[in-house]
Amino acid sequence: MKVLDRRKMILVNSVLLALLALSIVACTLLGPVRLDLSRALHDLSFANPDSEILFRARLPRVLLGVAIGGGMAACGVVLQALLGNPLACPQMLGVSGGASLGGILGLILFPNWLLPIAGGLLGEISWVPLAAFLGALCSMMLVYRFSLFHGRLHPYHLLLSGVIFNSFIAAVIMFLNSIIDFYQAQGLLFWLMGSLSTRAYLTVAFIWAYIIFGFLWLWAKGLSLNLITLGEEAALQLGVETGALQRQIFIASSLMIGAMVSVSGMIGFVGLMIPHVMRLIVGSDHRLLLPASFLAGGIFLCWADTLARIALAPAELPVGIITAFFGGPFFLFLLYREGRKSLAL
Amino acid sequence: MNPAIETRNLSFAYKDREVLHDVSLSVEQGEMIGILGPNGSGKTTLLKILSAVLNGQGEVRLNDRDIEAYSRRDLSKLFAVVAQESSMNFPYTVAEVVLMGRASYHSPFALEGKKDLEVARATMELTDCLSFANRYLHELSGGEKQRVIIARALAQEPEILLLDEPSAFLDLKHQVQVFELLCRLNRERGMTIVAALHDLNLAALFFPRLVMLREGKIYRDGSPSEVLTEKTIDEVYGIRVRVEQDPVAGKPQLFICSAL
Numbered sequence: 001m002k003v004l005d006r007r008k009m010i011l012v013n014s015v016l017l018a019l020l021a022l023s024i025v026a027c028t029l030l031g032p033v034r035l036d037l038s039r040a041l042h043d044l045s046f047a048n049p050d051s052e053i054l055f056r057a058r059l060p061r062v063l064l065g066v067a068i069g070g071g072m073a074a075c076g077v078v079l080q081a082l083l084g085n086p087l088a089c090p091q092m093l094g095v096s097g098g099a100s101l102g103g104i105l106g107l108i109l110f111p112n113w114l115l116p117i118a119g120g121l122l123g124e125i126s127w128v129p130l131a132a133f134l135g136a137l138c139s140m141m142l143v144y145r146f147s148l149f150h151g152r153l154h155p156y157h158l159l160l161s162g163v164i165f166n167s168f169i170a171a172v173i174m175f176l177n178s179i180i181d182f183y184q185a186q187g188l189l190f191w192l193m194g195s196l197s198t199r200a201y202l203t204v205a206f207i208w209a210y211i212i213f214g215f216l217w218l219w220a221k222g223l224s225l226n227l228i229t230l231g232e233e234a235a236l237q238l239g240v241e242t243g244a245l246q247r248q249i250f251i252a253s254s255l256m257i258g259a260m261v262s263v264s265g266m267i268g269f270v271g272l273m274i275p276h277v278m279r280l281i282v283g284s285d286h287r288l289l290l291p292a293s294f295l296a297g298g299i300f301l302c303w304a305d306t307l308a309r310i311a312l313a314p315a316e317l318p319v320g321i322i323t324a325f326f327g328g329p330f331f332l333f334l335l336y337r338e339g340r341k342s343l344a345l
Numbered sequence: 346m347n348p349a350i351e352t353r354n355l356s357f358a359y360k361d362r363e364v365l366h367d368v369s370l371s372v373e374q375g376e377m378i379g380i381l382g383p384n385g386s387g388k389t390t391l392l393k394i395l396s397a398v399l400n401g402q403g404e405v406r407l408n409d410r411d412i413e414a415y416s417r418r419d420l421s422k423l424f425a426v427v428a429q430e431s432s433m434n435f436p437y438t439v440a441e442v443v444l445m446g447r448a449s450y451h452s453p454f455a456l457e458g459k460k461d462l463e464v465a466r467a468t469m470e471l472t473d474c475l476s477f478a479n480r481y482l483h484e485l486s487g488g489e490k491q492r493v494i495i496a497r498a499l500a501q502e503p504e505i506l507l508l509d510e511p512s513a514f515l516d517l518k519h520q521v522q523v524f525e526l527l528c529r530l531n532r533e534r535g536m537t538i539v540a541a542l543h544d545l546n547l548a549a550l551f552f553p554r555l556v557m558l559r560e561g562k563i564y565r566d567g568s569p570s571e572v573l574t575e576k577t578i579d580e581v582y583g584i585r586v587r588v589e590q591d592p593v594a595g596k597p598q599l600f601i602c603s604a605l
Contacts, residue, residue, distance in 0.1 A: 240417060
C-alpha cells in the first residue's frame with residue numbers, strides 16, 4: 001500500500017525548493033531593464049546600476065512575492081481543511097477584506113498618535129500588520145459564527161456570508177477612501193487591487209518573520225488537519241481537541257493574512273488555486289500538502305509578479321489582476337465540477 | 346471486574362426537547378450489546394454521549410473512571426466509533442484513511458511508524474480492504490466504504506467499539522459479513538461492542554443482549570427472547586408482529602402482520 005513516507009516528503013519538497021530557487025534567480029533577472037548578472041555581481045557598490053537594480057529594487061520585491069504567495073497558499077490549504085470546503089480561501093471568506101479594513105484603519109490612525117511612541121518606520125511596519133491581523137481575526141470569527149447553526153457549519157452559508165461580508169467591507173473601505181485626502185486615496189486604491197512594490201529589506205524580513213511563524217504553527221497541526229477533514233465529530237473520536245485546533249488555526253492564519261494584506265493588499269485566488277493543484281499532485285496529506293503548497297505558491301506569485309512588471313513595461317500592473325485572470329476561470333471550473341459531482345452526473 | 350461502560354441517571358435535551366431520560370446502563374467488559382428503538386428514541390444520542398461528542402447530564406464512567414477525566418487522545422485509544430455516515434470532501438486513499446486511526450499512537454509531528462503500518466495492514470486484511478488499499482475512498486461503493494471505516498476504527502486498537510447502524514447502507518451479504526466480523530472480534534479479542542441497530546431480526550441473531558429504548562428511556566433490557574416479544578414490539582413500534590423461534594439458530598425472529 002502506498003502511503004506518505006519520508007522519501008516522498010524529501011523528494012517533493014526538495015524538487016519544489018530547487019524550482020523556487022531557480023524562479024527567484026530568473027525573476028530577479030527579468031524586467032523592463034535588462035540586467036547582466038556577472039556585471040551586477042562584479043561590483044556591489046552604489047555606483048554600479050546593475051547591482052543597484054538587482055539588489056535594491058528587484059530582489060526584495062521577489063522575496064516579498066515568494067513570502068506572500070506561499071503564505072496565501074498555506075492559508076488556503078488550512079481554511080479548506082478546517083471548513084471542510086474545497087472552495088474556501090481567504091478572499092472568499094471575507095477574511096482578507098477584514099484584514100484590509102483593519103490595515104487601512106491602522107494606516108489612517110497610525111501617524112497621528114502612535115508615532116511619538118513607536119517611532120519611524122519600525123513602528124509602522126509592525127503596527128499595520130497587527131491592525132490587519134485583528135481585522136482578519138474578527139471577520140473570520142464573525143463569518144464563522146454566522147454559518148454555524150446547532151453546532152454544525154453550513155458550507156453554503158459560509159461562502160455566502162463571506163462574499164457578502166467582503167462587499168460590505170469594500171463599501172466601508174470606499175467610504176473611507178472618499179473622506180481621506182487625495183494623495184492618500186490614490187495609494188490606497190493601488191494597494192487595494194493587490195500589488196507588490198519594492199520595499200526595504202527590513203519590511204521584507206518582518207513579513208517573512210510573520211509568515212514563517214504562522215506557517216510553522218500550521219504545519220505542526222498537519223496531522224490534526226488530516227483528521228478534521230473527516231468532520232468535527234470523527235476528528236473528536238480520533239483524538240483531536242477540535243475546539244482548540246479551530247482557535248489556533250484562526251489565530252495563526254489571521255496573523256499571516258494580516259501581515260500579507262498589510263503590505264500587498266488583496267492578492268486573490270492564490271489561496272484557492274495552488275492548494276487544488278497541489279492536492280492533485282502530492283495528495284491530501286497535510287503534512288506534505290502544506291509545505292508543498294507554500295513552495296508552489298511562492299513560485300507562482302514570483303512569476304505572476306514578474307509578468308505584472310513586464311507585460312505593459314514600463315508601466316506596471318497590480319499583480320492581483322494577473323492572479324485574478326488565472327483564478328477567476330479556475331474557480332468557475334471548480335464550481336462546475338463540484339456541482340457535477342454532487343449531482344452524480 | 347469493573348464494567349467497561351456505566352451510565353447513571355443519564356439525561357440529555359436538545360433545547361427544550363428531552364431525548365434521553367434517566368438512562369442507567371451497565372456494559373460489562375467483553376459484552377456485545379445491541380441498542381434498539383424506533384427513530385428518535387435516543388439511540389444515536391446515547392452513542393454520542395458515550396463517545397464524548399455530546400455532554401449529557403448524569404454520570405458516564407469508562408473502566409470505572411469518569412469520562413471527563415480522560416483526554417481525547419486517551420479516549421481514542423480506549424474506544425473507536427463507526428458513525429452512521431461519514432463525509433469525505435477531500436481525496437484520501439483507503440490506506441491513508443485507515444492510518445488516520447493511528448493518529449493517537451504516534452507523535453503529531455512524525456509520520457506513521459512501522460508498527461502503525463503493520464496494524465493498519467492487519468485490520469485491512471481482517472475487513473477485506475487490502476485489495477483496494479490504494480484507491481480513493483470516494484470511488485468506493487457503500488459497502489466497501491463502510492468496511493474501510495470499520496478498519497480505521499480497528500486500527501485504533503480499541504477496547505470498546507461503538508457502532509451507529511453499521512449496516513444501514515449495506516446489502517444483505519455485507520450486513521451479515523459486518524455482523525460476523527463483530528462477533529469474531531468480540532469472541533477472539535474480547536472486544537466490548539455496543540451497536541445501535543435497526544434490523545431487529547439481525548439483532549436477534551447476532552447480539553446476545555438487547556436494550557430497547559422508547560422515548561429516551563430504557564424500556565426492556567435482556568436476551569433477544571426477553572426483549573423481542575409481540576407485546577413490546579406493539580408497545581414500542583406500534584405495529585403488530587408475530588414472533589417465532591428460528592428452529593436452527595434458536596433465536597426469535599419477527600414476522601410482520603400487515604393490515605392489507
